[in-house]
Amino acid sequence: MDVSLIISNILNPPILFFFLGMTAVFVKSDLEIPAPIPKLFSLYLLFAIGFKGGVELIKSGITQEVVLTLAAAMFMACLVPIYTFFILKLKLDTYDAAAIAATYGSISAVTFITASAFLTELGIHFDGYMVAALALMESPAIIVGLILVNLFTVDEKRDFSWPEVLQEAFLNSSVFLLVGSLLIGFLTGEHGWKVLEPFTQGLFYGVLTFFLLDMGLVAARRIKDLQKTGVFLVLFAILIPIVNAGIGLAIAKFISLPPGDSLLFAVLCASASYIAVPAAMRLTVPEANPSLYVSTALAVTFPFNIIVGIPLYLYGINLFWR
Amino acid sequence: MDVSLIISNILNPPILFFFLGMTAVFVKSDLEIPAPIPKLFSLYLLFAIGFKGGVELIKSGITQEVVLTLAAAMFMACLVPIYTFFILKLKLDTYDAAAIAATYGSISAVTFITASAFLTELGIHFDGYMVAALALMESPAIIVGLILVNLFTVDEKRDFSWPEVLQEAFLNSSVFLLVGSLLIGFLTGEHGWKVLEPFTQGLFYGVLTFFLLDMGLVAARRIKDLQKTGVFLVLFAILIPIVNAGIGLAIAKFISLPPGDSLLFAVLCASASYIAVPAAMRLTVPEANPSLYVSTALAVTFPFNIIVGIPLYLYGINLFWR
Amino acid sequence: MDVSLIISNILNPPILFFFLGMTAVFVKSDLEIPAPIPKLFSLYLLFAIGFKGGVELIKSGITQEVVLTLAAAMFMACLVPIYTFFILKLKLDTYDAAAIAATYGSISAVTFITASAFLTELGIHFDGYMVAALALMESPAIIVGLILVNLFTVDEKRDFSWPEVLQEAFLNSSVFLLVGSLLIGFLTGEHGWKVLEPFTQGLFYGVLTFFLLDMGLVAARRIKDLQKTGVFLVLFAILIPIVNAGIGLAIAKFISLPPGDSLLFAVLCASASYIAVPAAMRLTVPEANPSLYVSTALAVTFPFNIIVGIPLYLYGINLFWR
Amino acid sequence: MHLVKKIEIIANSFELSRILDGLDKSGVHGHAVIRNVAGKGLRGTAEDLDMTMLDNVYILAFCMPEHVKPVVENIRPLLNKFGGTCYISDVMEIRSTKCIASL
Amino acid sequence: MHLVKKIEIIANSFELSRILDGLDKSGVHGHAVIRNVAGKGLRGTAEDLDMTMLDNVYILAFCMPEHVKPVVENIRPLLNKFGGTCYISDVMEIRSTKCIASL
Amino acid sequence: MHLVKKIEIIANSFELSRILDGLDKSGVHGHAVIRNVAGKGLRGTAEDLDMTMLDNVYILAFCMPEHVKPVVENIRPLLNKFGGTCYISDVMEIRSTKCIASL
Numbered sequence A, B, C: 001m002d003v004s005l006i007i008s009n010i011l012n013p014p015i016l017f018f019f020l021g022m023t024a025v026f027v028k029s030d031l032e033i034p035a036p037i038p039k040l041f042s043l044y045l046l047f048a049i050g051f052k053g054g055v056e057l058i059k060s061g062i063t064q065e066v067v068l069t070l071a072a073a074m075f076m077a078c079l080v081p082i083y084t085f086f087i088l089k090l091k092l093d094t095y096d097a098a099a100i101a102a103t104y105g106s107i108s109a110v111t112f113i114t115a116s117a118f119l120t121e122l123g124i125h126f127d128g129y130m131v132a133a134l135a136l137m138e139s140p141a142i143i144v145g146l147i148l149v150n151l152f153t154v155d156e157k158r159d160f161s162w163p164e165v166l167q168e169a170f171l172n173s174s175v176f177l178l179v180g181s182l183l184i185g186f187l188t189g190e191h192g193w194k195v196l197e198p199f200t201q202g203l204f205y206g207v208l209t210f211f212l213l214d215m216g217l218v219a220a221r222r223i224k225d226l227q228k229t230g231v232f233l234v235l236f237a238i239l240i241p242i243v244n245a246g247i248g249l250a251i252a253k254f255i256s257l258p259p260g261d262s263l264l265f266a267v268l269c270a271s272a273s274y275i276a277v278p279a280a281m282r283l284t285v286p287e288a289n290p291s292l293y294v295s296t297a298l299a300v301t302f303p304f305n306i307i308v309g310i311p312l313y314l315y316g317i318n319l320f321w322r
Numbered sequence D, E, F: 001m002h003l004v005k006k007i008e009i010i011a012n013s014f015e016l017s018r019i020l021d022g023l024d025k026s027g028v029h030g031h032a033v034i035r036n037v038a039g040k041g042l043r044g045t046a047e048d049l050d051m052t053m054l055d056n057v058y059i060l061a062f063c064m065p066e067h068v069k070p071v072v073e074n075i076r077p078l079l080n081k082f083g084g085t086c087y088i089s090d091v092m093e094i095r096s097t098k099c100i101a102s103l
């Protein structure tokens, strides 16, 4: 049953194009999506998912369920970086541990989007306000990571300014565009949706497919970095997502989220940031080694989640939600 | 009534994304639409609007109304740079005055497109041949501006070649693509329209929205330049569009244009060029200061027109057209 | 009849935009499609055509007709570079002759796509598996060209590695993306098609149109190179496509292909590569002069095929297929 | 034609605004910036540009020789903290009205 | 390995064809052009590249020392009129067949 | 502040990986690459970049003077075969901790 879900997930164009991208690197094809096209696609995806989420949020209203979900999202975004930090400290220094912990406390929008495309195809409903949870979970881990660095390094006073850090955490382009599109969707509602639909809905699946082709290229190029990161981090990058998804599912069950929303919540908990957090970490914790936190998130956790994780978590939901 | 129009205009995705772009700059978010994506979008918009205009022109035929409208467009494109030149000369030297006058004599295609999207949404009809007026009004102001410079500077003989100037005025990429697409729309008619519709029509509103996000970023970045331009130019950049729209509406009434076409004509008169004319001025009047003519057109007149101007001019039409 | 076909072909948006691009260069307009937008469009076209071909291949199954067509494709991809090599040797040295022969032995995907758009418009059916023939015909000519160079140059041992050449021939980005998309279309079938349709089908014609605008720019810029190539090569670049199309049609008739497929097969035989082969030749036969093989393929054969060739070959089919 | 100094800096794009501030503070008001530079340095490759937003920029600034010292003082701490390299060389400037004469 | 001169020009993109013509006329037939250069000079920032089409280009040309004078004579009027800067420096060229020997 | 050598290579993009290998083998592990460089050289213009995939790259590598000789030995055959140019010049590096002192 699990395996059949995995296979039906894999036989989707986006996942297959992800494999195609990885294959291109392995066979040394010169295929590449030239910059800044991937950037355009990622802006488009944030715009489309945010806008759609906003439109659905105005339809559903801000119910108790919404508030509970957002509180749970906030909770997980703080819990994950703290507990993983102590696991990582076993093997790594404070800087690297904090940076990786922050990476896993935050989320990957593309993983979320892939999961929502998967649900759409299976005909499982999910709520638009999950996009608000996505937006809410991007930033806290950056702050938590930085507080951890400050608590656990005693030597010299680190010279960074909190305003700059908050800026980086809450106003970086991903968060800003996502939240902005959500608000605009919220303001323009059904009316705005109708005029934008051919753009935000019609192209969505195709752009995601093309974008995952590029993600495959990027992830595969990072794989050779994994030799430097070592077995510990590779295991970490596979097991922690499963644990986080498990905690996420337990919370979802506890606050009685419907199956679709639960899957998305689990995916948010399980995913790791490879854009916003790495950018913030380069700036705020320059002592940490970027190839550690980028490579684990990008070359292990991301492929694991979209290929195995999403159907696996859905399998868990199928077991416990009936 | 006016205010309710403004609000219904503002609550549209394109305008809201324009605000989002401006906000991104004000809160120092690192959001940016990487080059050359905005260029692609602006080529797309010219292509789509030109093609659609051509298809509709072949349907309506070249009637007396069309000829009258184009004559009026030509008239305004020559009148505006001349009369504004003398106003500007009160405070500025000949070079700057001529360059700014040319900027305001020409038009902004995106303002026109935003107005047409606004009309579409309100269900107000407008004619495809207005695109021909748009195309016609881009270039004359460049020539007029240059003649003014030649008449009012006596010192040394300016070494520029008329062929080069005409080239720059009539064959710059915006004019060329717009006119070319118009012709092709005209040639292929309904048949061509059908095959291109998902591309030119389906995506139109979405691309406009995305493009206005970038325009918001660009306009906001220019706002700090306004300190250097001074109060005179800022007032000029708000009042002259209103005056020009007023003249435009009077002419439209005089030649009995229907409301939708009248609005578009007023918007053409009111808008200022921030691409074609600045590029031509750098080349033909290098003595003028680009930040004066670019910043007024981009950071004042453009936002004013799309936020306040378009609904304001429509309000005027609602008053006088019944 | 031939002329009316040519005219109905010319009055299509893609061809008209190709002319518009050429005109832009001739009148020295500064119109340009900035890099890497044309690259994005060409990736999109390969993706869309490959995916669609795969989906249709799974519907039709791998019949005897398919196998025969692919065998014929393979045959022509080997025959053309060999026989043209000896013609070219009359006037050129071995390196240039082999490089140009390889160029004409391979194919141009955009010519194929333009032909398929032309068929779609005329309502003539063609089979999805022709895309497999397209994919199959890209690479062999590179290998054949290289063998010819090795056979006909005796002086020093050329230092190149066959693995590198095979890599370049079979894993270059065009071939890789086309074959990959074909496989994915094959794997996901009707189901995958439905979710991707607005992207791969809806935008197809529009992107092709935009892309041909760029091709017009590029082809026209190359035209001045033709002075250096001389009359012999210009004649070659017009006559050889006609001969190849003729041979292709004869074979198509012999294996009883339906009219639509026959046209596409003739177009494959007639077209010359201006991307994959030139890139491979720069690497494997650096002694050859790139402007010879790029300019003939791009500035003569490509325009000839899309403007005159496609309707001409269809005229031939109309004569003999009834 | 007179001698000026050429300052070349390659650094991560997130340092750009800080470096330009540093130049400005040191009295160097002109600069040119090339984006999307790939590369490899002490901290490994930076080729997956847009994905990870960790692309490099190449900053060029030509200045009077006396500005070099303040520039180095302002830029070095940034490069030491965030990575990046800075090089200085001699070039002749062609712009002043009399430069032809001096050839 | 022999000494050649390196010419670096930063100017607005609309000057590009004129500058390349100037180089060509001066006998410098090789050049390399990098587009989309942002920057700040005497005439203010030029960062809103595509919107206003006022982006800069960075032109590199390596040439024999004797070509420098004609280049300067041809390019300077353009730069004076339309803006932009030009710098010249010394580099060693590695291309001729015997260059290894001279190291 | 100490003297290093600056190596500038302009070549076709398909040579890039080979050239970087050559640098690496010669002990030069840092480099920066700018893509999409248009230009004109012995083999004609290369401006139709994406269409024909024949665009150039501009490679910058700063290295110790003793590395120049092996670099030249490794790179020259490539440039002779596939085209492209290589230039070498002197620059001062600002990075080591004591560089301010030496000014």
Ligand SMILES: Nc1ncnc2c1ncn2[C@@H]1O[C@H](COP(=O)(O)O)[C@@H](O)[C@H]1O
Residues within 6 Å of the ligand: D010, D011, D012, D037, D038, D039, D040, D041, D042, D043, D044, D045, D046, D056, D082, D083, D084, D085, F029, F030, F031, F032, F033, F060, F061, F062, F063
């Ligand atoms: N020796 C070098 N030559 C050229 N570019 C370099 C060199 N070292 C570093 N870089 C560039 O500077 C960036 C940052 O260097 P680093 O701080 O050492 O990681 C690298 O990604 C390269 O683009």
Ligand SMILES: Nc1ncnc2c1ncn2[C@@H]1O[C@H](COP(=O)(O)O)[C@@H](O)[C@H]1O
Residues within 6 Å of the ligand: D029, D030, D031, D032, D033, D060, D061, D062, D063, E010, E011, E012, E037, E038, E039, E040, E041, E042, E043, E044, E045, E046, E056, E082, E083, E084, E085
């Ligand atoms: N001192 C400088 N160093 C580096 N680039 C400069 C300098 N001055 C000017 N530039 C570049 O040249 C362009 C035109 O300069 P200008 O004509 O002074 O406005 C600017 O936008 C910069 O990109």
Ligand SMILES: Nc1ncnc2c1ncn2[C@@H]1O[C@H](COP(=O)(O)O)[C@@H](O)[C@H]1O
Residues within 6 Å of the ligand: E029, E030, E031, E032, E033, E060, E061, E062, E063, F010, F011, F012, F037, F038, F039, F040, F041, F042, F043, F044, F045, F046, F056, F082, F083, F084, F085
């Ligand atoms: N003298 C030169 N100055 C600057 N760039 C050059 C020069 N010669 C060649 N190039 C660049 O190097 C590329 C390859 O040169 P080539 O191998 O001579 O065709 C050209 O396309 C130019 O971009």
Ligand code: NA
Residues within 6 Å of the ligand: A080, A103, A104, A105, A106, A107, A244, A268, A269, A270, A271, A272
């Ligand atoms: Na997470």
Ligand code: NA
Residues within 6 Å of the ligand: B080, B103, B104, B105, B106, B107, B244, B268, B269, B270, B271, B272
């Ligand atoms: Na106007």
Ligand code: NA
Residues within 6 Å of the ligand: C080, C103, C104, C105, C106, C107, C244, C268, C269, C270, C271, C272
């Ligand atoms: Na062929």
